[in-house]
Amino acid sequence: MVEMRVAGIALDAASRSPIVLLRDPSGRRQVPIWIDQAQAQNILAGLSDDIPPRPLSHDLMASLLEIGGLTLERVIIHAIEDNTFRAVLKLSGAGGGSELDARPSDAIALALRTGSGIWMLEEVVADASIPVDAEADAEDAADFRRFLDAVSPAELVRQISKAHPEAPAEGGEAEGEADGEPDAAPDAGPDAEPDADSEADPGSPGGTIPG
Numbered sequence: 613m614v615e616m617r618v619a620g621i622a623l624d625a626a627s628r629s630p631i632v633l634l635r636d637p638s639g640r641r642q643v644p645i646w647i648d649q650a651q652a653q654n655i656l657a658g659l660s661d662d663i664p665p666r667p668l669s670h671d672l673m674a675s676l677l678e679i680g681g682l683t684l685e686r687v688i689i690h691a692i693e694d695n696t697f698r699a700v701l702k703l704s705g706a707g708g709g710s711e712l713d714a715r716p717s718d719a720i721a722l723a724l725r726t727g728s729g730i731w732m733l734e735e736v737v738a739d740a741s742i743p744v745d746a747e748a749d750a751e752d753a754a755d756f757r758r759f760l761d762a763v764s765p766a767e768l769v770r771q772i773s774k775a776h777p778e779a780p781a782e783g784g785e786a787e788g789e790a791d792g793e794p795d796a797a798p799d800a801g802p803d804a805e806p807d808a809d810s811e812a813d814p815g816s817p818g819g820t821i822p823g
Contacts, residue, residue, distance in 0.1 A: 613688070614732050616730045617635055617730065618632065618633070618659060620659075621655065629648065630652035631645065631647070632644070634720075640743065641743070644740075645697055645796065645797070646795070646796035647717045648794050651717040654668065655720055655724065658670065658720075658723075670725055677726070681706055682704070683726075684703060684722060685704050685728065686723075687699060687700075687716075687720065687722070687729070688732070689732040689736060690733050696795050696797060699719040700713055700719075715795055717795055
C-alpha cells in the first residue's frame with residue numbers, strides 16, 4: 613500500500629466540479645477523485661487550522677469516535693468499482709479492530725481531523741494516478757478558493773442540486789448521475805454510468821483526459 617497525502621482541491625475546467633488530489637510520497641504521482649462542493653468544503657475545513665464556531669459533521673464524527681473509545685488507525689482506498697473509488701475505515705478499540713465501509717471523501721475528511729493516515733493500494737494508484745503539475749495544481753486550488761469566496765449559499769445549493777437532481781445537497785456522494793459525481797475515478801466521460809465523471813488532463817487536473 614501507498615500512504616497518500618491531500619495535496620489540495622482543484623476544479624475540473626470543463627464541469628467546474630471540485631477534485632480532491634491525493635499525492636504519493638515521491639511527489640510524482642497524484643490521484644484525482646471527483647467530489648462535489650459540499651464535500652470539498654468539508655475537506656478544506658479539515659486542512660484548515662481554523663476551529664469552526666460549531667462542530668461540522670466530520671468534527672462530530674471524530675468526537676463520537678473518541679467518546680466511544682475508538683481510534684481511526686487509517687483510511688484505506690482499496691478499489692475502483694463502477695468508476696467509483698471504494699474506501700474503508702480501519703478502527704481499533706478495547707473490543708478489537710474492525711473495518712467500516714465509507715465514501716472516500718468522508719474518509720478523507722475524517723482522517724484529516726483525527727490525524728490518521730490515508731492509504732491506497734498500489735494497483736489503485738497505478739490505475740488512477742496522473743503526473744504531478746505543481747504549478748497547475750496551485751492555480752486550480754486558488755481558482756476553487758476564489759469560487760467559494762464569490763458564491764452565495766443559495767448558489768452553492770443550486771450548484772449541488774444541478775449535479776445531483778434527485779439527491780439532497782448534503783448527500784453529494786449518493787449514487788447519482790454523472791457530471792460532477794462524487795468519489796468518481798478518472799475513467800469515464802460525462803455520459804458514463806452513475807458515479808462516473810470526466811477525466812483530468814495528465815498535466816493538470818483542470819482539463820479532460822482521453823481514456
